[in-house]
Amino acid sequence: PLVLQQYVYIMLDKPKGVVSASADKNDVTVVDLVGRAYPRRSLFPAGRLDKTSTGFVLVTDDGAFAHDILAPRRHVPKTYEVLLDTPLTPEMAAGFAAGVRLADGQRLQPAELSPGPDGPCSARVVLRQGVYHQIKRMFGVYDAGVNTLHRLSIGGVALDETLAPGEYRELTEEERKQLQN
Numbered sequence: 001p002l003v004l005q006q007y008v009y010i011m012l013d014k015p016k017g018v019v020s021a022s023a024d025k026n027d028v029t030v031v032d033l034v035g036r037a038y039p040r041r042s043l044f045p046a047g048r049l050d051k052t053s054t055g056f057v058l059v060t061d062d063g064a065f066a067h068d069i070l071a072p073r074r075h076v077p078k079t080y081e082v083l084l085d086t087p088l089t090p091e092m093a094a095g096f097a098a099g100v101r102l103a104d105g106q107r108l109q110p111a112e113l114s115p116g117p118d119g120p121c122s123a124r125v126v127l128r129q130g131v132y133h134q135i136k137r138m139f140g141v142y143d144a145g146v147n148t149l150h151r152l153s154i155g156g157v158a159l160d161e162t163l164a165p166g167e168y169r170e171l172t173e174e175e176r177k178q179l180q181n
Contacts, residue, residue, distance in 0.1 A: 031044065053148075088115060096113035111126060
């Protein structure tokens with residue numbers, strides 16, 4: 001007999017132009033991309049990437065699980081690859097390590113900033129909190145614009161490199177446990 005799983009946990013490689021929402025009148029959403037395969041499930045993205053950003057979005061119907069990995073007290077690290085319109089500077093690295101103070105005065109938790117694989121304007125950022133447009137705002141403090149932003153991983157779970165933008169697969173039991181720990 002077919003056993004229906006209680007919840008689903010989906011790793012999606014979010015393409016540019018898709019919004020991190022369950023429904024949107026004007027735009028394609030992450031749930032539109034995966035929902036047909038999961039009829040009658042109330043899917044939603046656990047966390048957001050803005051419309052222009054790409055990479056790992058977790059889509060689920062398990063509210064407690066999503067709350068758990070998004071809870072600020074949990075500080076689940078999220079890793080991003082960023083392409084800037086200007087080279088990285090030591091000031092940026094020092095500022096990120098200390099905790100950037102945004103233009104509105106909000107002080108953020110320390111974040112890791114390191115050179116990325118694609119030249120002087122490429123960076124890797126690890127965040128342990130989620131504030132609206134956080135990476136763009138952090139680099140904005142240093143007059144650096146973010147040209148592309150791609151989420152590589154959530155917690156210890158990396159985006160499956162075999163997934164093309166718009167493709168998805170369910171998390172393995174191991175990956176799900178890794179996110180919960």
